Amino acid sequence: MNIKNSLKNSLKELQHFIPANFLNFLQYIHCSLIWRSLINWVSKPLEFNHKSVMVFSPHQDDETFGCGGMISQKCEQGIQVSVVFLTNGSGGNSSAEYLRDQIIKTRREESLTALNILGVTRENIHFLDQEDGNLQKLNHQDRKDLVLQIVKLINQYQPGEIYVPHHQDCHQDHEATYDLVKEAIREAKIIVRFLEYPIWLFWRSPLFILLKPQDLVTAYSYSIASVQEKKSQAIAAYSSQINSLPPGFINRFFHSQEIFFPAEYQ
Numbered sequence: 001m002n003i004k005n006s007l008k009n010s011l012k013e014l015q016h017f018i019p020a021n022f023l024n025f026l027q028y029i030h031c032s033l034i035w036r037s038l039i040n041w042v043s044k045p046l047e048f049n050h051k052s053v054m055v056f057s058p059h060q061d062d063e064t065f066g067c068g069g070m071i072s073q074k075c076e077q078g079i080q081v082s083v084v085f086l087t088n089g090s091g092g093n094s095s096a097e098y099l100r101d102q103i104i105k106t107r108r109e110e111s112l113t114a115l116n117i118l119g120v121t122r123e124n125i126h127f128l129d130q131e132d133g134n135l136q137k138l139n140h141q142d143r144k145d146l147v148l149q150i151v152k153l154i155n156q157y158q159p160g161e162i163y164v165p166h167h168q169d170c171h172q173d174h175e176a177t178y179d180l181v182k183e184a185i186r187e188a189k190i191i192v193r194f195l196e197y198p199i200w201l202f203w204r205s206p207l208f209i210l211l212k213p214q215d216l217v218t219a220y221s222y223s224i225a226s227v228q229e230k231k232s233q234a235i236a237a238y239s240s241q242i243n244s245l246p247p248g249f250i251n252r253f254f255h256s257q258e259i260f261f262p263a264e265y266q
């Protein structure tokens with residue numbers, strides 16, 4: 001185990017001794033500080049462009065939280081946007097099968113509503129229906145099959161830009177989505193602009209351990225002021241999710257900027 005991982009695990013252990021409310025408060029402060037410094041001082045502006053877009057989202061809500069403004073702006077300009085959900089969103093939090101099925105159905109409906117608000121047409125929304133929480137645990141063949149499904153979709157759309165969660169997003173499914181899509185882009189052998197969107201990164205990553213200043217300086221800020229209201233409505237469509245998130249966590253997704261990081265796939 002390397003130093004970074006052992007430090008990460010020690011910090012996780014330490015978190016068990018911190019009262020939940022206080023930990024939540026610390027995470028909120030930490031996230032807000034990183035966010036403000038990125039927006040105000042560190043990031044470079046990313047200009048709007050007319051490239052078509054594919055957004056890969058591990059769960060039904062990540063695409064809207066991380067890229068909802070960008071999606072809406074592209075759709076308003078008639079640019080093709082497709083969204084691919086990797087998991088079924090079951091959350092693994094219910095043992096009763098009928099409840100689990102209900103969660104999957106609810107989240108699917110919420111995602112269709114949210115994406116309709118943002119302007120994505122139904123035929124450009126894809127559900128790959130992998131088990132929630134399992135993307136890093138797939139066996140060799142299942143992983144190969146999933147990468148192949150992603151390759152086919154990439155070949156079908158030939159996007160100019162691909163968006164994935166940050167490679168260190170502090171959530172197994174999110175980091176796995178990055179890896180799977182990166183592998184698929186290589187297999188598809190296309191030239192594409194590859195960008196990462198942070199969801200849990202600023203909330204869960206202890207400052208300067210996972211996230212170093214040299215990583216932050218590559219950030220882009222993207223103005224979504226013109227579609228902020230639409231993004232807020234799309235977020236509200238995820239009513240089953242919003243209340244289960246830590247207090248304060250979603251605040252930054254209502255901001256007039258979205259943050260992206262450039263990624264490599266070669």
Ligand SMILES: [Zn+2]
Nearest residue numbers: 058059062174
């Ligand atoms: Zn997620």
